[in-house]
Amino acid sequence: MLRQIFLSLVVALVIIVAIHLILGNMLVSWNKSQLNELTERSILRMELAADRAVSTIADIHISGLNKCSRGTIEAYRKLIFSVASIKDIRLWDGQQSCAGFNADTVATDLAADSAWESARNPTLQFSASDSADSSRFNIRWTAEEFDIVAVLNSGGLLEDIIPAALRESLSVKVVLNNGRKIASYTPDKPSSGIPAEWEPDFMVSASSERYPITAYAHIPSNILWSWHNFLSLNLEILITLSSIFIGFLTSRVVFGPPDPVNEIDRALVNGEFVPFYQPIFALNSGAMVGFEMLARWKRKNGAMVMPAKFIPLVENFGRVDPLTFSLLRQARHDIVPLLQKDRSLKFTFNVTTDQFLSPIFFIDLQEILIVGKFPLECVVLEITERQQILDLDLARKMVSRYAAKGIRVAIDDAGTGHNGLSSIQTLEAEILKLDKFFIDGIVENQKSRQMVELLCQLAKQYNMAVVAEGIETSEQAAVALAMGIHEAQGFYFSRPVPIAQLLEQMTSDTVKRAVSATPRLLEPPPCAALPELELVKAG
Known part of the structure; x- marks a missing residue:
């Protein structure tokens, strides 16, 4: 470019x-x-x-x-x-x-x-x-x-x-x-x-x-x-703009349209992909219980590229492994001291189905985590639902291999991807993450709440912890807690932030105060009757 x-x-x-x-x-x-x-x-x-x-x-x-x-x-x-x-x-x-x-x-x-x-x-x-x-x-x-x-x-x-x-x-x-x-x-x-x-x-x-x-x-x-000069300001502007346009057309002929894959490769080499972290909080206390590592593309000029524009390209063109390992190497300096100080914290990040099923990825990931001195019991792999798990038996074996190393597995975007409920039954994962799609309607949409209740019952049946993603309001947090969901992340608590802001949040009680002010519901309210519920204040 x-x-x-x-x-x-x-x-x-x-x-x-x-x-x-x-x-x-x-x-x-x-x-x-x-x-x-x-x-x-x-x-x-x-x-x-x-x-x-x-x-x-x-x-x-x-x-x-x-x-x-x-x-x-x-x-x-x-x-x-x-x-x-x-x-x-x-x-x-x-x-x-x-x-x-x-x-x-x-x-x-x-x-x-x-x-x-x-x-x-x-x-x-x-x-x-x-x-x-x-x-x-x-x-x-x-x-x-x-x-x-x-x-x-x-x-x-x-x-x-x-x-x-x-x-x-x-x-x-x-x-x-x-x-x-x-x-x-x-x-x-x-x-x-x-x-x-x-x-x-x-x-x-x-x-x-x-x-x-x-x-x-x-x-x-x-x-x-200057004598008899007929180059007026308007003509100068016209000449300049025309020249820039011709220059642009020439560069397009020489270089062709920019190749997004080449741009991603250059960004990887230049270290433009950086880790951001979205904290996970306990709904009953407001304590930070972990954080999810997310990829952000920050160009050299400071411009940010939205994940929706580059994540599909990274996954479809085989750049997901280099991206994951690059983020982990950077996170080593950010996160490892926190995890070693408090091993109850969860450090989660996304992996695709192909990555999860790959024995080579298993070996490479294990090496990076060990060299980086990550406490393996803190690490949680979130299997995304964007790809279908074609071999459930192999997937179950990989869950066991990761568990043997102390690494836990979570099912991300549960209920919205290619694998449906079969992955919950077959994989024997330890954590179920509810997608924002269902959380958006948990307060007023009966069907969304019924789906959340079904997923929570399945998680309870298979001894899986539940994390709600995409919490944006105090009402959503209150209803989720009343439905038995104890951990959540979302913009109501914090957006994905760089490590410096994450460290500030860990020493701040802002979220705890917000959670304390969140009403406690005796039970999930009827969707149409939410404004008239009896509330029990925390504390």
Whole structure:
């Protein structure tokens, strides 16, 4: 079972991981394509701004505004106001410089030729701003007689193309081929995943074919797995449950349905079958006079398996001997000290008809009892009625063999099994145990009481002690005692319990007080008249 569960979980885990890897890789691939598209859009924005500036410079040249004069400066200013992306226009006409607004910097801007990058059109050159403001760049048109420079404002060109979901994690910068930055977008509150420097987890780039411009987009790798993530909680739950189901089906194919016999064998090897004990009490005093050992299956996880589910399998598939001997070996440590201290106690346990008739079982049982130092005069074998005794002569001989060793024999479930009353007459057993089936109706059912009276008379005729099983109420205990039954067991007194609770009950007077409070009937009452009986209190 554990191997099947383990395989189911492993298969489910593999499926879940595989699905997430496949969907994750698809998601990452899609997000990478989106980032590539974003860098291309950044390049397109810069190209459009450059195209507008180049067009403006061409208009200036065509209009003859290539000589410094007051009229030229006024014309430049009008152009600056009409084109939002142009911040200033500057001219060097070979003799003097002028500008729409900042004429003092014209000579400086044009002097550093090494800072300029040529475009595909050799008459056009680009440079970054020399100031700390990286949101500006320059485009120069070089002619034989003059140079015109358009200063572009690139600060707002990237803002509106950044997706809202990436505004706290994506960084974009646009640089010239010499590496100088001409535009950028950096989050105001970057997420913890963004490095302080440009050492990217993931970066994509795109370059202009016409201008010396390259755009870079950087994003932490973990954002690639979360951006556009369509795996909702409901879908995650569906994937998990589906994977577990597929894992379960796979384990069923590999291992097949669990074999109950193999489970029992494993439980025997692992020591999962443990002895519980149901005390037997004297009905007239409440004193404990013995206890019946019963098998309980306690799995390693603490779950209890009901006896009705495993006892038939144990008996039908030949596991009853290993179970019986395993319980006796454990009971050796629990019960032997009690029996050696008080040899009037009875220690009873069930054996099947096949076990009882087997000479090999007789030898093996005797060895276990002797090695375990069980006082044999305390031991009582209860022959169950679930199997028919086919050889009554052999059964009678086995009773004698057990009696010769001091071991007594009881007939369990009397009157309910395959052997009927013949076993009472033939076996010469010493104890007759009345089944709960008859005890349940002993108070109100006339037929049940008549059957109990018949069994008690037969037991008395064959000198057998009678024990009532399944006593659950004080009324049942009172009627049983009035009918001459002196010993009983059942939930009214105690359920089957582990050894620790049995030891507590042996030192407690709870049952004695309950028995003392049980009414004493002068005689078994008529079934219909029980509430009106005269009662004699004990003590």
